[in-house]
Every structure is written in C-alpha cells, then in structure tokens.
Amino acid sequence: MAVFDQTDKVWRFLISPDDSTRYRVDFEDPLVRDDLSQGQASIAIERFSFTANNILYVVLGHQNRYWDLFPAEGKWGNSPAWGVGRVVDSKSDLLEKDSRLFGLFPLASQCVIQPRILGPRHVVDTAQHRQALAPAYNRYTRIDELDHFHGIGGDWQLLLRPLALVGLLAAHHFKDRNYFNAKIIYVTSASSKTGIGVGLMIKNQSPEMKVIGITSPEKTNYVSALDVYDQVIDYDNLAELQDAPSILFDLTGNHSLVQKIHSKLSAALKHSASAGRSHWSAGGETEVVGNVAPERFFTPVIMQHYLAIWGGELFERRFGATIQTLQNALSGQVEIKHVRGSEGLTSLYMQLLDGSASAKEGHIIIT
Structure with missing residues (x-):
C-alpha cells in the first residue's frame, strides 16, 4: 500500500x-x-x-x-x-x-x-x-x-474545456456535412459531461435535429432531468431506436453495444462516429453493417481544421461561448x-x- x-x-x-x-x-x-x-x-x-x-x-x-x-x-x-x-x-x-x-x-x-x-x-x-x-x-x-480562470469559474474552465471542445466540433463537423442526411443523432454515454456537451451544442446549432441520449438504466432519470436530449433510452431497451435516417455518436467504445445499435438501425444508419471509451473494459471489433463502418472522431485533428478555417480569435470566441453554455446547463446539476x-x-x-x-x-x- x-x-x-x-x-x-x-x-x-x-x-x-x-x-x-x-x-x-x-x-x-x-x-x-x-x-x-x-x-x-x-x-x-x-x-x-x-x-x-x-x-x-x-x-x-x-x-x-x-x-x-x-x-x-x-x-x-x-x-x-x-x-x-x-x-x-x-x-x-x-x-x-x-x-x-x-x-x-x-x-x-x-x-x-x-x-x-x-x-x-x-x-x-x-x-x-x-x-x-x-x-x-x-x-x-x-x-x-484571464479572470475566468480564477475562483469557481476557474474550476469550471478546468472541468469543461476538454469536454466542451468535443461538443463544439461535433456540432460544426456534422452540420458542415449536412448531418449525412440524417434526422436523428444518437449519443451514447449520455450522462457523461462530454455527451451532454455534444447533445447540447447540436440542439443549439441545429434545432431541427432530434438528439436522443442512450445511457444506463440507473441514470435515465438524471439524464432526462437535464433537458438536453429530446428522448432518453437505456441500454436495455434498444428496441426503442427509431427507423429513421440516423447518426451514431459513440462515447463508450463498447463494441458489443455499437454492434447492437448498428444491427437495429441497419440501413437507417447513415454515419457512425467513434469518439470515446467510457466502457473502457469492453473489447472486440465492430463489424460493418450495410455500408457503414465506425469512423474515428479525433478531436485534435478536427480542431486544427477549424482553427485554419476560423482563425484563432473566432475559434476562441466560439469555444468560450460553448463552455459558458455547458456551464449554464450543468451548474444546477453538477457539483x-x-x-x-x-x-x-x-x-x-x-x-x-x-x-x-x-x-x-x-x-x-x-x-
């Protein structure tokens, strides 16, 4: 010890x-x-x-x-x-x-x-x-x-900057690709602060998109109370996935779970993004269903892309606004x-x- x-x-x-x-x-x-x-x-x-x-x-x-x-x-x-x-x-x-x-x-x-x-x-x-x-x-x-790095505001900056970045980039990345002609985006590990940021920023950027969070059964009440997702589904009820053009944004890295979602959505799945490993111990490989294979969503590469397009000043302004939006959503829910x-x-x-x-x-x- x-x-x-x-x-x-x-x-x-x-x-x-x-x-x-x-x-x-x-x-x-x-x-x-x-x-x-x-x-x-x-x-x-x-x-x-x-x-x-x-x-x-x-x-x-x-x-x-x-x-x-x-x-x-x-x-x-x-x-x-x-x-x-x-x-x-x-x-x-x-x-x-x-x-x-x-x-x-x-x-x-x-x-x-x-x-x-x-x-x-x-x-x-x-x-x-x-x-x-x-x-x-x-x-x-x-x-x-930078005053916002001091006191309790500084704690929120430390907590949210790495997580809010994923939400900012996902919202623009998918919008710039017309959401692959999807109408729904499913976000796994929906209780995670990263997942909440992704859901929140996509809804802010594209209100017409339906954002559905997928989480564990014991966390469904908490996730629903956040009022971020249009609907919340637990991992034991994947039959509730809808037969409509969809994107999967996976933060679990759980290949078995991803395979089940791919199989359920089948031809309705237009794009599958792999962005995390919250279920870190899950192994295996996700097989291709139809024409869709999971694609890696690697934040640093996507960040460099938008830095080049927006420039540093605009990037920081949008990033700061994203952090504040996420903090406002979580300040009454997260201690x-x-x-x-x-x-x-x-x-x-x-x-x-x-x-x-x-x-x-x-x-x-x-x-």
Whole structure:
C-alpha cells in the first residue's frame, strides 16, 4: 500500500500502460533551478480536472501516443490531465517566474517544459519527445490576465474545456456535412459531461435535429432531468431506436453495444462516429453493417481544421461561448468537488475505472 504522507516532496501518479488497474505513487525531492537545462522552466502543477475523459487517455495511451507526453522510467507511464500550473523556476527568457499556464500536465505535482512563444497568449513545449503529437496537446495558455480562470469559474474552465471542445466540433463537423442526411443523432454515454456537451451544442446549432441520449438504466432519470436530449433510452431497451435516417455518436467504445445499435438501425444508419471509451473494459471489433463502418472522431485533428478555417480569435470566441453554455446547463446539476493530493487522486481513479464515480460531480485535483 502506498504511503502518502510525504511532506515537502513532489509526487507522480504512475500507471501501467499495459494494465490500467496497476498504479503507483512516486515521491521525489522538488526540482531546483540547478536541475534545469538552459531554456527549461519548472512548473508547480496547482490543480487539474479528472474525469472519465482521463480514463480515455489511459486506455488509448499507446494508440494516440499519450504516454509520450510525459515519459516515465521503466514499464510505467505518466498520463496527462488538463490543469493549471505556476512557473517556480526558469532558465528560459520566455517564461518569467510566477507566470500561470493552462494546458496538459502530467498526473503529478511538478514538471518541466521547454517553452517557445506562440502568439501573445500562448507558449508551446518544444521538448523533443512531444513533437510527434497533435499540436493542441503541446500548447499552453497564459492565464494571469484571464479572470475566468480564477475562483469557481476557474474550476469550471478546468472541468469543461476538454469536454466542451468535443461538443463544439461535433456540432460544426456534422452540420458542415449536412448531418449525412440524417434526422436523428444518437449519443451514447449520455450522462457523461462530454455527451451532454455534444447533445447540447447540436440542439443549439441545429434545432431541427432530434438528439436522443442512450445511457444506463440507473441514470435515465438524471439524464432526462437535464433537458438536453429530446428522448432518453437505456441500454436495455434498444428496441426503442427509431427507423429513421440516423447518426451514431459513440462515447463508450463498447463494441458489443455499437454492434447492437448498428444491427437495429441497419440501413437507417447513415454515419457512425467513434469518439470515446467510457466502457473502457469492453473489447472486440465492430463489424460493418450495410455500408457503414465506425469512423474515428479525433478531436485534435478536427480542431486544427477549424482553427485554419476560423482563425484563432473566432475559434476562441466560439469555444468560450460553448463552455459558458455547458456551464449554464450543468451548474444546477453538477457539483464541483475538490480532491486533495495523490491519495485523493488514487481513490478517484479507481472509482472512474470501475464506473462508480457519480455523474453529478465534477472533480478537481488540488495537488
């Protein structure tokens, strides 16, 4: 059993890339200025959100190269999380001490980056091991002068920014393709904050589309009360799927479930998008039904597409509006919970793995 009382130490939460149920916590002396190479900055990670989305980073760590973001020694991996950090020491002329950044940090209380300026509000980590990853994963936002990153608003930003992005992009991605001539979009894992964001933004963007959430039987009342979906169906009642031109937006990664939905909709299914792994332990492959095979919905690639079309300023404006819309929808339904240190993270990690974490809570790890 891990010993968590390690005063004046920094910690790293390490996970086995080959078995997500195996983990350990390492404690080390804090890095000091002499430990840094020229051009590097040491970051004290202050807090980060931790949701089912983080389990996706673990499960798809090899496929999407998430383990490459923050390499660990031996057969262990340091998975990423969206958080806020403060510069505590710097040998870079580009980042001054006490600057605060938002971006992807390791599950840890300290890390090192090698910054390069990317416009007035952003820096990018140029460390060699990160260069093969999607650009969105290497970018950090300066937040010292951004009021919405402070207080309870800051907690909502940490919680919702990674999740709201999927909703923003899905709504525009499907509208730009005329929803593949579908009239209905089904969203699995409908209780998840990502699923809620997708449903909400598609309804806002295209009110004529019918959005149906699919969730577990014990969560149907909660999901229905959100007033996001036109209808809610549970996984045990897929006979209620309608015989009309449809899109499936799957966040479960449960191939057996997806196969059942494909089979039920048959020729009515016009497009199938695979965007998550909330049912992370489900295995197998989804067979093609008719002419439709699941297509991967990879957020960083789609984000780069719309950044190129809209430009950074319009993208950020639309993204900010999406976050606020999602926060307004969830603020009376979801309670922000602060979880302390590596011990609290360990407990929450196991709850998210076994599915026992409450959908009505949004968790922020205070390191």
